[in-house]
Amino acid sequence: MAKYNNFKKLSADFYLNPDVVDIARQLLGKVIIKKDGQTTRYARIVETEAYAGAEDRASHAFGNKRTVRTETMFAKGGIAYVYLCYGMHHLLNVVTNQKDIPHAVLIRAIEPLFDSSIPSTKNKRRTGSGPALVTKYLGINIKHNRTSFLSTDLFIADDQFIPEQISASPRIGVDYAGEATRWPYRFFITGHPHVTPSTYNQ
DNA sequence: GCGCCGATTTGCT
């Protein structure tokens, strides 16, 4: 078990980068920390997708569409966009860029690093391997929508981990999005066992 | 190991 005392919390500036695709790449290898009472969970981000707002047909906010759900993405970068997918799964996104620019990065897969309540030997391969499993593992739900990543109970940190190799591919489940369907906005740590299944793994 | 299907909110993609 590695030590986790070298975390450096990502600052507000990180989330204001106007290049959401760049942020999606940079988030690979970073660590999400979630505190919930006595429990603290640490998970390394191994797969992300960029959603590039108004010009991206795959984004909920395509054409600057504002609804009760999408309004979160129009806030200033540095908060969580959590929404209910298929009526039952919560998905976690990182909102980026300035206010009124609806950029976001979907966290698609994580590798659990340490959980004080679960022996590491019981961390199955599938744990955190899929966007709905990410929120399930971290205990994130609709109540965390708009939570700041500068808070103490939910934040992202750099522990100097550098992914050996990164791959890109089209995003998953956005076949309706026309030209944007093919954009290589999905990023993952090449060959990482917690990336979503191998049919998607290239 | 595969493919089909149901669950169930949100916004008409």
Place this chain on the structure above:
DNA sequence: GCAAATCGGCGCG
């Protein structure tokens, strides 16, 4: 009415 940034259970063989 229906499809969606999904997952897990079931039947098959």
